[in-house]
Amino acid sequence: MKVIVVGTGYVGLVTGACLADVGVEVCCIDIDVQKTENLKKGILPIYEPGLDVIVKNNFERGRLTFSTDLAAHIKGADAIFICVGTPPGEDGSADMKYVLQVASDIGSSIEDYVLVITKSTVPVGSSHKVRKAISDQLQARGAQIDFDVASNPEFLKEGAAIKDFMSPDRIVVGIDSDRAKEVIDTIYKPFLLNGYRILYMDIPSAEMTKYAANAMLATRISFMNDVANLCELVGANINHVRNGIGTDPRIGKKFLYAGVGYGGSCFPKDVKALIQIGLEHNKPMRLLESVEAINEDQKIVLFEKISRYFDHQLAGKTIAVWGLAFKPNTDDMREAPSLVLIEALTQAGASVRAFDPVAVAEAKHLLGDNDKVHFCDDVYETVEAADAIALVTEWNEFRLPNWDKIKETLKTPVIFDGRNIYDDVQLAREGFTYFGIGNRG
Numbered sequence: 001m002k003v004i005v006v007g008t009g010y011v012g013l014v015t016g017a018c019l020a021d022v023g024v025e026v027c028c029i030d031i032d033v034q035k036t037e038n039l040k041k042g043i044l045p046i047y048e049p050g051l052d053v054i055v056k057n058n059f060e061r062g063r064l065t066f067s068t069d070l071a072a073h074i075k076g077a078d079a080i081f082i083c084v085g086t087p088p089g090e091d092g093s094a095d096m097k098y099v100l101q102v103a104s105d106i107g108s109s110i111e112d113y114v115l116v117i118t119k120s121t122v123p124v125g126s127s128h129k130v131r132k133a134i135s136d137q138l139q140a141r142g143a144q145i146d147f148d149v150a151s152n153p154e155f156l157k158e159g160a161a162i163k164d165f166m167s168p169d170r171i172v173v174g175i176d177s178d179r180a181k182e183v184i185d186t187i188y189k190p191f192l193l194n195g196y197r198i199l200y201m202d203i204p205s206a207e208m209t210k211y212a213a214n215a216m217l218a219t220r221i222s223f224m225n226d227v228a229n230l231c232e233l234v235g236a237n238i239n240h241v242r243n244g245i246g247t248d249p250r251i252g253k254k255f256l257y258a259g260v261g262y263g264g265s266c267f268p269k270d271v272k273a274l275i276q277i278g279l280e281h282n283k284p285m286r287l288l289e290s291v292e293a294i295n296e297d298q299k300i301v302l303f304e305k306i307s308r309y310f311d312h313q314l315a316g317k318t319i320a321v322w323g324l325a326f327k328p329n330t331d332d333m334r335e336a337p338s339l340v341l342i343e344a345l346t347q348a349g350a351s352v353r354a355f356d357p358v359a360v361a362e363a364k365h366l367l368g369d370n371d372k373v374h375f376c377d378d379v380y381e382t383v384e385a386a387d388a389i390a391l392v393t394e395w396n397e398f399r400l401p402n403w404d405k406i407k408e409t410l411k412t413p414v415i416f417d418g419r420n421i422y423d424d425v426q427l428a429r430e431g432f433t434y435f436g437i438g439n440r441g
């Protein structure tokens with residue numbers, strides 16, 4: 001079996017590496033020459049636990065190759081996965097230009113039957129556009145070559161992507177031909193040995209499933225943040241409320257954490273895209289409009305707490321920011337709440353001393369030259385002469401630091417916990433003033 005994966009970002013590189021790892025011959029294509037050359041040297045464009053080893057092993061064994069030239073490698077491919085980005089356009093709708101460019105490139109170069117599988121998150125109806133872009137090129141060439149399209153949305157979580165790909169809860173596939181099903185069955189068979197399922201459905205339903213899944217998860221987060229903010233006003237504690245409702249099996253425990261809002265490359269983009277799809281069909285998605293608005297407000301809540309604590313006099317203050325990535329175990333900073341906090345703090349005249357176990361390079365790239373932001377090598381360096389700590393990303397290594405050592409250099413023992421990972425009673429014993437989300441104002 002030979003597979004081409006187009007796009008070597010989080011989704012494409014994980015897909016290519018994991019398929020190669022079960023024995024498939026995989027060629028990963030990207031238009032980014034530097035990225036492709038780096039991958040050949042074993043330098044990965046992203047941090048994803050375990051991915052470097054799988055890429056290295058399979059590259060060395062010759063099962064995983066990298067190139068910028070789709071046409072040169074397409075011969076003999078059974079399937080092509082499209083894994084390029086679908087960033088939000090100006091109106092929030094998913095920008096399909098990269099996907100359609102790839103479809104067009106495929107139409108220009110296929111020689112035999114191939115199944116074209118869209119893994120990128122794309123609006124309902126995109127498969128028709130992909131099919132048309134391929135057909136237009138075939139027609140221009142005067143070529144009559146069979147092909148099928150399929151939708152196979154990706155549900156991997158950054159930070160746990162290898163596990164999610166190797167043993168996912170489910171594989172969702174939209175198809176409209178038996179031949180396409182045969183190819184999909186063959187590709188995913190090695191993974192089915194672990195006992196999980198492929199859910200086959202029509203293509204529009206598969207495309208919608210991806211948006212609905214992310215929109216549901218984002219809704220749970222915004223719901224909990226909304227309730228958390230009310231908890232503060234009525235004297236309740238969101239952590240108790242979370243336990244109280246999460247133990248109800250109809251609700252479940254996951255995605256019930258109040259915090260500084262969701263970020264990353266998927267939730268914000270996919271919620272916006274689904275709202276836009278609704279508008280295009282005269283069906284305003286009123287719930288999701290609120291989900292998004294709540295999230296935008298939530299990103300500033302930690303700043304407001306810090307500002308209130310210092311009587312809105314932040315000029316000359318230094319805040320230690322713990323965690324920059326939008327969530328732990330990734331260096332992805334896209335739409336990270338830390339960026340909003342840092343921007344607000346520096347605008348208010350404060351300086352920031354920031355640390356993240358893996359995302360500092362990416363943060364430097366995004367924040368550019370800013371003399372008010374100093375990056376540190378660990379949490380202890382961040383607190384040197386700092387006035388307060390703001391925890392933004394719940395990395396494991398932040399859970400039990402040496403508080404005594406921290407108090408030696410932190411000017412005021414006050415902590416603003418944007419992820420509710422600390423216990424206010426315990427921190428009070430350690431001599432800290434504690435502010436979380438939805439428990440103490």
Ligand code: NAD
Pocket residue numbers: 006007008009010011012029030031032035083084085086098101102119120121122154155156157158265266
């Ligand atoms: P990414 O931005 O990390 O990577 C996309 C890659 O595609 C880049 O390396 C880019 O150079 C390459 N590319 C763009 N145009 C190309 C072309 N014409 N030919 C070859 N390569 C090209 O994106 P990502 O985070 O991997 O996301 C890809 C898609 O998967 C998006 O639609 C996203 O919504 C979806 N998705 C992402 C995740 C996630 O956790 N990141 C999870 C599920 C689904």
